Amino acid sequence: MRGLPGLIGQLFDDSLALARAEVRLAKSRAYDLLRRSRIALALLAAAFLIALGSIVALMLGLVLALAPLVGAALAGIILLVVGLAISGLLVWLAMREIGGPPGKAAPTPQQELIP
Numbered sequence: 001m002r003g004l005p006g007l008i009g010q011l012f013d014d015s016l017a018l019a020r021a022e023v024r025l026a027k028s029r030a031y032d033l034l035r036r037s038r039i040a041l042a043l044l045a046a047a048f049l050i051a052l053g054s055i056v057a058l059m060l061g062l063v064l065a066l067a068p069l070v071g072a073a074l075a076g077i078i079l080l081v082v083g084l085a086i087s088g089l090l091v092w093l094a095m096r097e098i099g100g101p102p103g104k105a106a107p108t109p110q111q112e113l114i115p
């Protein structure tokens with residue numbers, strides 16, 4: 001029969017073994033998800049590059065359309081300013097979404113449970 005120190009030692013060893021098994025399980029799940037997601041990630045990357053090329057083509061078309069009216073350099077500058085303004089607006093919206101409503105702290109998990 002083991003004494004209390006032996007039981008505590010066994011509890012520690014079992015806890016350590018459980019923690020290591022949980023880490024192995026988490027690594028295995030992450031690797032499996034990554035393995036299954038490789039093709040999806042490659043397709044998303046290809047879609048992103050095609051969309052980026054389309055946006056470049058659109059901007060070039062707009063420069064060429066504006067060039068006879070205001071000149072090529074000014075058309076490029078106009079589209080640069082408009083593009084940067086749209087990008088800035090999108091970044092501002094994203095940051096607002098991440099930060100939540102201004103002046104209101106994010107609720108803690110305990111506060112979310114309280115009705």
